[in-house]
Amino acid sequence: MPELPEVETVRRGLERELVGKRIKSVEVTGMRSIRRHKNKNEFAGRLEGVKVKSVKRRGKYLVIHLDSSELLVVHMRMSGQLRRAQPKDPLDKHTHVVITFTQGGQLRFVDPRTFGEMFLTAPDVLSSQIPELADLGFDPVDEPLAVTEFARRLLGRPGVKLKTLLMDQSFMAGVGNIYSDEILWESGLRFDRTPSQLSNMEIRRLFRAIVEILHEGIKHRGSTLADQQYVDVAGKPGDYQQFHAVYDRTGLACRRCRGIIAREKFAGRSTFFCPDCQV
């Protein structure tokens, strides 16, 4: 499911929903979602009675700061959802964790494919020191680089194909299969170009496209595809799919040059691009 714009949309929803609330009880029905923990009681026990201080994001990770000084880290992988609910609401089939607050509402972790997970870290670590997050590169929305520094880092990986680099979470955190294709279209660059082939102007275009596309994605509350897998905390789908230039638009006319959008397998992932204006 979610890349940076979707995770940021969820983060904003959680911030509004959770900050200041105290956890009353935690019910775990799927151990796989909390697989780093020994058992349900150990996980639940560390959460019960604790208050939510703030909700942060790094790349595709959500980091919920608690007044116990522990951090609850959530990654939704392909199909995870965090949903606000009331105790009386019927349980979705793939609900694995239900957190109930003393104020009455609930936060539910729903995840059909069970790739997603949540875990509590040891107390008092900065989010950059969480081992799972330590290898992440810069977050282009939260900690944008100067273009000169971006160029320096890009040229440090001279032979790697651009799509691979954009999706490499240790180079830059937050971009996945949809937004890498959209960024490359906006840049006018093919997925298989490499940094060493790029002119200064092309590097600047790529840099600007990263920032622009991700902010546009956030502004339109992320992308929800036909399967409706991605929804925000309130269950609402995003709108950004309407603005996709290439993703899932095989055979349609390019919005820029009227060429026909092509689809190719690259590094095991479906890759969409305009063969005429991406060079």
Add this chain to the structure above:
DNA sequence: ACGCCCGCCTGTAAGC
């Protein structure tokens, strides 16, 4: 050290 491919799961859509 790097890139590629699989496995992890369930659900859906396309293909025969």
Add this chain to the structure above:
DNA sequence: TGCTTACAGGCGGGCG
């Protein structure tokens, strides 16, 4: 209609 196959917003590990 019904069975089979391919594929899906991610990522870690094993392999060459």
